[in-house]
Amino acid sequence: MTELVAGVDVATANVRVQIHDPAGPVIAAASRRLPQPVRSPGGRSEQDATTWWPAVRDSLAECTAALGSRSSEIRSLAISATSGTVVPVDGDGEPLTAALMYDDRRADAEAKIAAEVGASRWRRTGITPSAGSGLARIGWLARHLPDGTARVCHTPDVIAWKLVGHPVATDSSHALKSGYDAVDGEWANEAFEALDVPGGLLPEVVRPTAVLGTVDANAAALTGLPVGCEVRAGMTDGCAGQLACGAVDVGQFVTVLGTTLVLKGVSKELVHDPAGAVYSHLHPDGMWLPGGAANIGGSALSDVDPAELSSLDAAATERGPASVVGYPLRGEGERFPFLAANATRFTLGTPADRVDEYRSRLEGVAFCERLALERLAELGAPAEGAVRTAGGGARSIAWCQIRASVLEKPVLRVQGAGTALGAALLAASGSIYPNLSSAAAAMVPGGELVEPVRAEVRQLGDSYRRFVDELRARGWGSAS
Numbered sequence: 001m002t003e004l005v006a007g008v009d010v011a012t013a014n015v016r017v018q019i020h021d022p023a024g025p026v027i028a029a030a031s032r033r034l035p036q037p038v039r040s041p042g043g044r045s046e047q048d049a050t051t052w053w054p055a056v057r058d059s060l061a062e063c064t065a066a067l068g069s070r071s072s073e074i075r076s077l078a079i080s081a082t083s084g085t086v087v088p089v090d091g092d093g094e095p096l097t098a099a100l101m102y103d104d105r106r107a108d109a110e111a112k113i114a115a116e117v118g119a120s121r122w123r124r125t126g127i128t129p130s131a132g133s134g135l136a137r138i139g140w141l142a143r144h145l146p147d148g149t150a151r152v153c154h155t156p157d158v159i160a161w162k163l164v165g166h167p168v169a170t171d172s173s174h175a176l177k178s179g180y181d182a183v184d185g186e187w188a189n190e191a192f193e194a195l196d197v198p199g200g201l202l203p204e205v206v207r208p209t210a211v212l213g214t215v216d217a218n219a220a221a222l223t224g225l226p227v228g229c230e231v232r233a234g235m236t237d238g239c240a241g242q243l244a245c246g247a248v249d250v251g252q253f254v255t256v257l258g259t260t261l262v263l264k265g266v267s268k269e270l271v272h273d274p275a276g277a278v279y280s281h282l283h284p285d286g287m288w289l290p291g292g293a294a295n296i297g298g299s300a301l302s303d304v305d306p307a308e309l310s311s312l313d314a315a316a317t318e319r320g321p322a323s324v325v326g327y328p329l330r331g332e333g334e335r336f337p338f339l340a341a342n343a344t345r346f347t348l349g350t351p352a353d354r355v356d357e358y359r360s361r362l363e364g365v366a367f368c369e370r371l372a373l374e375r376l377a378e379l380g381a382p383a384e385g386a387v388r389t390a391g392g393g394a395r396s397i398a399w400c401q402i403r404a405s406v407l408e409k410p411v412l413r414v415q416g417a418g419t420a421l422g423a424a425l426l427a428a429s430g431s432i433y434p435n436l437s438s439a440a441a442a443m444v445p446g447g448e449l450v451e452p453v454r455a456e457v458r459q460l461g462d463s464y465r466r467f468v469d470e471l472r473a474r475g476w477g478s479a480s
Contacts, residue, residue, distance in 0.1 A: 056159050
């Protein structure tokens, strides 16, 4: 009998479940849509949390039905979701209000209180509460708790509770921006006291991969999972995506190039960034996952007709390095690899034509990626070997070649990397495999290595230095 593992991804727009065998391939998968968050003035962003469990339940049931008798081989599962999404629940784990989503920013006043009260703690951990943090949202909820509230849960806590039939611990990854001090292994109690958060509202915290409980008979009947299947603690979607690319050992880094550029890696020691642009999650095996999320990324191409991307990529590859240097930020403000609330796009020079301008955008995002890696190296977390990559932007060979040439090192495109696979890796770690490293070695799909274009490296290096000089001249964050 071959043991199987399940990964559950509760994203903003949908739920995805994947069942994997120990060698990595997906043998069953299903998904369900979730209602779009309701966004309103004042930075509010809410979602109907009562839709989460039915979507997970039905996705699991579809997978187990497809597997037939093999569903009894599912040994463990783990759940990943958005960071800092919280909801009050009653004694049965039922949501009592809409969930406050990861991008809800109504709690500015609570964030300021928490930041001031816990200033010394935040300097030590590198996590400073903001209006977009789970901690601030929990502080806001404390003043608006409905009758019957037993606990405030993160998304995976709600699902795990349904699976095991009792309240569960939360994991240190989802709790990180909700006020958990991963260095000292405790909640920031002084901040919660200042926000008048009632005692007992927060769960115990465990490391990712810890066993939260086992599937009970009721959940087994609804999902088709075997009774006794382990439910293990997961990590946030960003961390799970990193793991799915195979960046699990010290020195391994991954860039997920979607709408934004997210860069994360593994370091032996906690990275301290005085500028506050880098933060670190706790690795399941006691190491650290430093990195950050930029505002720049694939959004730089949001005004380009998707039907034109292929032809523009081909023309940009044939043309070679752009004649201009650009920072193609959409909107205002940057958060990684430097902090600059007033950052805006710029172009040094006048593009020769549309292809030249398009190529400069691809290069501008690559310059930010290089700056991020150099900044992390300065802070004690250097990248070793090829930089792994995933996301929509990684589908472009042209962009990967440009990025490799700018970075002066290969880029490894990992196919099939996604949050559900990352969750499955966490489920396999400690159950089928002894640790995360061995699970990733067996289950992460092989990648395609994209080498630098050697003829372009020198010119792109010169353009990168012009880019950094311009950031410095504008006084933007760590670029100085």
